[in-house]
Amino acid sequence: MSTITIHRPEELSIPLRRAWHRAMDESPDYANPFLAPEFAAGIGRHRGGARVAVLHEGEEAVGFLPYERNALGVGRAIGLGLSDAQALVHRPGVTWDTRELLRACGLSVFEFDHLVEEQKPFGPYVTGTFASPAIDLKDGDDAGYAEWLRGAYPGLAKTTLKKERRLARDLGEMRFVFDERDPAALRTLMRWKSAQYRRTGRMDRFARPWIVELVDQLFQVREEHFTGVLSVVYAGDRPVAAHFGPRSRTVFAPWFTAYDPDLHYYSPGLIMHLRMAEAAGRDGVRLMDLGRGDKEWKDWLKTRELRVGEGFAVRPHPVATAHRLWRRPVRGLRNTVLAHPRLREPADRLLKTAGTLRTTGRMGVGMGAGMGTGSGTAPRRNADRRGTANPQGDANPQRNANPQGTAAQQWNANTNTNAPGPAAPRRKR
Numbered sequence: 001m002s003t004i005t006i007h008r009p010e011e012l013s014i015p016l017r018r019a020w021h022r023a024m025d026e027s028p029d030y031a032n033p034f035l036a037p038e039f040a041a042g043i044g045r046h047r048g049g050a051r052v053a054v055l056h057e058g059e060e061a062v063g064f065l066p067y068e069r070n071a072l073g074v075g076r077a078i079g080l081g082l083s084d085a086q087a088l089v090h091r092p093g094v095t096w097d098t099r100e101l102l103r104a105c106g107l108s109v110f111e112f113d114h115l116v117e118e119q120k121p122f123g124p125y126v127t128g129t130f131a132s133p134a135i136d137l138k139d140g141d142d143a144g145y146a147e148w149l150r151g152a153y154p155g156l157a158k159t160t161l162k163k164e165r166r167l168a169r170d171l172g173e174m175r176f177v178f179d180e181r182d183p184a185a186l187r188t189l190m191r192w193k194s195a196q197y198r199r200t201g202r203m204d205r206f207a208r209p210w211i212v213e214l215v216d217q218l219f220q221v222r223e224e225h226f227t228g229v230l231s232v233v234y235a236g237d238r239p240v241a242a243h244f245g246p247r248s249r250t251v252f253a254p255w256f257t258a259y260d261p262d263l264h265y266y267s268p269g270l271i272m273h274l275r276m277a278e279a280a281g282r283d284g285v286r287l288m289d290l291g292r293g294d295k296e297w298k299d300w301l302k303t304r305e306l307r308v309g310e311g312f313a314v315r316p317h318p319v320a321t322a323h324r325l326w327r328r329p330v331r332g333l334r335n336t337v338l339a340h341p342r343l344r345e346p347a348d349r350l351l352k353t354a355g356t357l358r359t360t361g362r363m364g365v366g367m368g369a370g371m372g373t374g375s376g377t378a379p380r381r382n383a384d385r386r387g388t389a390n391p392q393g394d395a396n397p398q399r400n401a402n403p404q405g406t407a408a409q410q411w412n413a414n415t416n417t418n419a420p421g422p423a424a425p426r427r428k429r
Contacts (some may be wrong), residue, residue, distance in 0.1 A: 042218050044078075050067075053065040084255075112310065136283035137280055251287045254288065366373075
């Protein structure tokens with residue numbers, strides 16, 4: 001077993017950060033920006049229990065496990081619910097004893113929901129694996145976006161380009177900025193997303209000041225292994241759709257997408273994702289990881305699927321037993337609903353109805369609390385998720401707030417709630 005040392009992620013030394021980057025570079029499994037030390041450090045600035053276990057062989061750091069721990073020794077992957085990739089990032093050939101690792105971290109249980117497939121020592125603790133749709137990208141040619149779209153997605157090209165032309169005719173010349181640096185555009189995105197969460201009955205992640213601050217900080221990060229990218233579709237000077245997410249040198253991870261709901265008939269979400277895919281490919285990205293979750297638009301765009309795992313790594317301890325008894329039924333119920341359209345669609349309608357009642361002011365306090373639909377006073381626990389912006393208030397009381405919320409809020413929390421547009425044919429293979 002390697003020697004293990006424990007550190008706060010935002011306090012890692014420069015040599016340890018370089019060793020972490022080297023481990024990412026040596027395996028394509030770890031190229032996702034959510035696995036970078038910059039993301040762990042961002043979470044660590046807001047989460048009191050954030051830690052990194054560093055595995056050493058001799059004097060060399062060869063593995064890095066970022067995690068969060070509460071006072072009872074219950075652990076989870078760092079940013080669980082916000083991160084679309086989780087792993088012990090290590091150099092080739094490194095292995096570990098999972099129970100000894102947990103003991104060194106002071107954990108009785110370690111929960112994960114987007115574990116990359118390569119993590120063999122965690123294999124016995126995986127309770128389910130799920131598809132994470134992805135798009136393989138390549139350099140575009142000089143022909144431009146329209147020709148790229150016709151070649152990559154011939155079934156979508158005619159309708160999408162027609163809607164772009166209509167958008168330009170109605171509102172002004174359409175333009176796309178892949179890497180927008182205007183903070184005002186980020187605030188617009190968060191405002192749209194917050195309204196969308198509430199309108200669709202989802203937990204409003206941006207009602208949590210610490211998540212707003214996290215996104216603001218990650219927007220400023222410009223490193224090789226993690227860069228916060230804000231993309232915006234404009235019509236004239238008017239923002240139509242926006243997205244914020246991280247990229248590494250070769251992997252782009254879509255995260256928060258939203259658009260002006262008054263312009264939904266132009267399919268701005270679909271336009272945004274297609275524009276991002278073409279621009280990212282031209283900028284050297286080779287994989288666009290759309291994240292776990294069944295959404296029809298992901299089926300339209302994907303070229304293949306990655307696999308991610310969900311489960312609980314444990315060592316013998318009463319707290320581990322209690323935690324699994326509490327969490328496994330919640331996860332099982334959510335996964336059952338998501339896997340069956342006959343259950344998912346009524347649940348989705350129920351959440352949207354609750355969101356409509358809330359946004360029109362017709363939902364009573366009792367109903368809002370019972371549904372667990374993400375009001376501004378969501379429950380706070382020593383734990384963790386995604387999500388615009390209510391930047392007011394003191395962030396400190398929410399340092400350990402759980403971004404996952406209650407079971408009702410979680411049932412579809414792993415899916416992107418931006419429906420990009422009407423049904424469309426699949427990508428040409």
